[in-house]
Amino acid sequence: MLSPNTADAVRRYGPMVYRMAYAQTRSRQDADDIFQEVFLRYHRSAPAFASEAHQKAWLLRVTANCSKSLVLSPWRRRAAPLEDVYAYTDPEESAVDAALARMPAKYLSVIHLFYYEGYDTEEIGRILGRRPSTVRSQLTRARQKLKELLKEEI
């Protein structure tokens, strides 16, 4: 019998987990694998959470870890086929997407948690197990790198 908690978590946080995985891997196939892995881990460990915020943070943390492991995997495909990525018709969106695809992987989780999930640097530090000062410097370096890449894309 399916644990109602797992089904509920998939329904409520599935899109969040999938977006975080895609943001880090830039591949639908990889995001699919990570999505399954995260919720299988959730089901296996059935962790107890003090609050919804805690539950969200746990899922984001595990997603970040799974993505990091997959990105570092020597078996991972280096180039994604066209059907494996989202396509954008707007030139600005397309340029940002292309720049993100060339960003060092270590910055992608910080960018996503800051710009999409709306966490501040303290919260990102807690989720990723990094010091807030580290997150702040990574965010600054990520913006710097993004700026360079966007200039190239434009």
Add this chain to the structure above:
Amino acid sequence: MFSETYRSINQPVAPSPALVAETLARTRRYSRSLPRRVTLIAAVLAVFLATPALAARTNPGYQLLYAISPAAAQFFQPVRMRCTDSGVTMEVQSVRVEGNTAQAYVSLTGEIVDATCDLYDSWDFHLPFDQTGTCEQVDYEAATHTATFLCTTQAMDGSPIPQGGKMTFSVQEILSGKEVVEDLAVDLDLTDYAADAAFTCDFGQPEDFDVYDRTGGSGAAYDRYGEASPVLSPQSEPLAVPVEGILITAAGYADGLFHIQAELKNKLETDNHCWLWLEDTAGNRLECLYSTAFCSGGEQRQDYDEYVFDISPSDLENYTLHGYFCTSSGRTAGHWSVTFPLENT
């Protein structure tokens, strides 16, 4: 704005209904023996790929094993309590395991190691289970140039640290000669800069865009003002030098807001950084609306931070410039890695 574009490109990203259904089906089929089987298969695979001990002794082999199964990789990784590179020796001093937490004291010894040495976000833990970790310097012995770090890791799901596991701690960069000044009153009369700045660099103009490149920004109002706002043109002679390695290079008004600019010498190598604010005679702080960072192009790269305040010219006489400043002498690259059993020593 980047944040809006980023949100819009991520909005359509979502799991397909088929993926959701498949994931839920897999959780139904889940059996507790699965992870053991995966580990066993990985270990057998490792035997066929190469001699496990040999594979684990090379970094690519270790990374390959770790990608297949962290538990198998850590099992085969040989214990190495000491490692030397670039004149710095890393050594495991002691390990403590209690409940869901493991802690290790790891020392770094070498001429470049000082009381302030910083691992510059280059440290990493490898363990056979999901975990969260921290690493902080807890001691320094000047006579031997030895800094001791406390590495703490906790099992993600709160379960006890498994018996017989091993942990690998690695570092790629060490920043040393770090100096921090928490709150320094800068010797600068702000009323001297109550007028519009004579020169500004407008990122909207292509000619300025080629000379200077904006590298980021922060603050609640950065998205509203930051990307489009001008910055002051750096002056050749600094207005003030609060600490060695960080200079105040411009101040004045642009678009009705008060700007103060700091140059961060050799930022990429030293991680020099600062935070500026204004303070009145009662000690009340006025924080900037936003800060923005930019650098000069060309071979002689120079990095700047500019802080922008919402304060009228007539109020400047009531405030002084204060700052937090952090500088260092530089960083050392290398590969330091130790592996140790997760058991009390």
